[in-house]
Amino acid sequence: MGGALNIVGCGRTGQTLARLFQDARVFQVKAVLTQSLESAKQATDFIGAGKPLSAMHEFEPAPIWMIGTPDEAIGDVSRVLTRCNWVRQGDVVFHLSGALSSTVLDECSEIGASVASLHPVQNFANPEVSVGQFAGTWCALEGDGAATQILRQAVEAIGGQVIAIAPHQKTLYHAGAVMACNYLVALLDVSLDILRTAGVSREQGAALLAPILRATVENVIEQGVDNAMTGPIARGDIDIVERHIRELKRLGPESVSVYRELGRATLAVAERRKELSRDKIGQMKELLAGD
Ligand SMILES: NC(=O)c1ccc[n+]([C@@H]2O[C@H](COP(=O)([O-])OP(=O)(O)OC[C@H]3O[C@@H](n4cnc5c(N)ncnc54)[C@H](OP(=O)(O)O)[C@@H]3O)[C@@H](O)[C@H]2O)c1
Known part of the structure; x- marks a missing residue:
């Protein structure tokens, strides 16, 4: 060259x-x-x-x-x-x-x-x-x-x-990459604030999350999103999600709205896996839709 x-x-x-x-x-x-x-x-x-x-x-x-x-x-x-x-x-x-x-x-x-x-x-x-x-x-x-x-x-x-x-897809491509990297950091900031309210300092919270975060990212990379998704929404645990929302409401509207917004995205992954009944998905949708 x-x-x-x-x-x-x-x-x-x-x-x-x-x-x-x-x-x-x-x-x-x-x-x-x-x-x-x-x-x-x-x-x-x-x-x-x-x-x-x-x-x-x-x-x-x-x-x-x-x-x-x-x-x-x-x-x-x-x-x-x-x-x-x-x-x-x-x-x-x-x-x-x-x-x-x-x-x-x-x-x-x-x-x-x-x-x-x-x-x-x-x-x-x-x-x-x-x-x-x-x-x-x-x-x-x-x-x-x-x-x-x-x-x-x-x-x-x-x-x-x-x-x-493709040239006409450049901005959309960038939005996707920005969401993956920057929004992940922003989400962690919200999570660390919630943990702090629960009595875990931000430093302790970062240490506490480190192994599970690394494993989660690794699982997404190695096994794909559908296989990496775990937790109460993916399991269809209505009671736990209801309790989360009730507690988060005490912290103010912002964390509830992040929880619900991303909860709907989490539910979309769960729906794709076809492991939850239509009834469970319907109840979960209602819960995550807001008051
Ligand atoms: N940072 C990243 O992680 C990253 C990753 C991928 C792509 N990019 C892209 O890379 C590009 C540069 O980003 P960066 O983060 O590397 O920026 P940066 O570190 O702020 O550097 C910008 C450079 O441009 C110079 N500059 C600014 N305005 C100028 C002008 N009108 N005429 C001539 N030189 C000018 C600056 O000079 P002075 O130092 O003298 O001000 C500096 O050398 C952007 O398009 C960005 O989207 C960035």
Whole structure:
């Protein structure tokens, strides 16, 4: 492979990918532009290659362009790159957003560049750590044939895996991934508050849940959702669910509403398993529907 890579926006995700691309000789990082020369220098130091820039006009031509800015800046960056003729016909331009598709790079395609979006499904909090954790990471990829072909090879060369996604499904795909990761954390926050009210401190609660949480996630991954679901709703235990709701009401409407909302999703899994009678499912639905 090979080819020079210019980067606009190089924070946690950009630095991780750039370092991996550079180390594996997939691309040679040529120049990096961020919002300040200082952060561009920090990025090139971490990558171990590339010239830090303080302005767009300092770029020299390169066949590959990676936009690693926050989502809201991607469209503007691509417009400037095109209108100032930095990106040329035949170049590959890609961004890293999960929610936006390559259509946000339309101005680049209009001048004959090949565009794509490449979203690694991973938390990049600290590039130093993320570089070591990247192997096996799935990357959702969509865009033009030429760009996706080059990027698929690039991802595989640094140990990642590629899943193709339709451009019009990008936002929905991202919503699904966000719910799995961020909402799981939010749900744990609610659970820890409930445990605290029951006399278990948040620290004790986190320790108490750790083994069952790990086992649950592992079961979902290994055996699938239907087999991993346990508990009173899946068992059709009306009395226990009724008691839960009664107690949770004492804490306020928020925890009851989370309990009921996710209880309905839990019941949907139980229904799919066809282990509960229609009568049980009906009673449970009524209980979880609200007052
Ligand atoms: N973080 C994750 O876990 C993760 C995972 C997958 C995908 N992504 C995607 O990766 C992209 C970057 O996210 P991130 O978390 O890596 O962001 P980040 O750490 O905040 O880094 C953003 C970078 O963009 C630069 N920047 C901001 N506005 C700019 C502009 N107008 N022109 C040039 N450079 C600009 C920043 O420069 P300064 O440092 O100088 O401000 C910084 O280098 C987003 O599209 C995000 O959706 C993130």
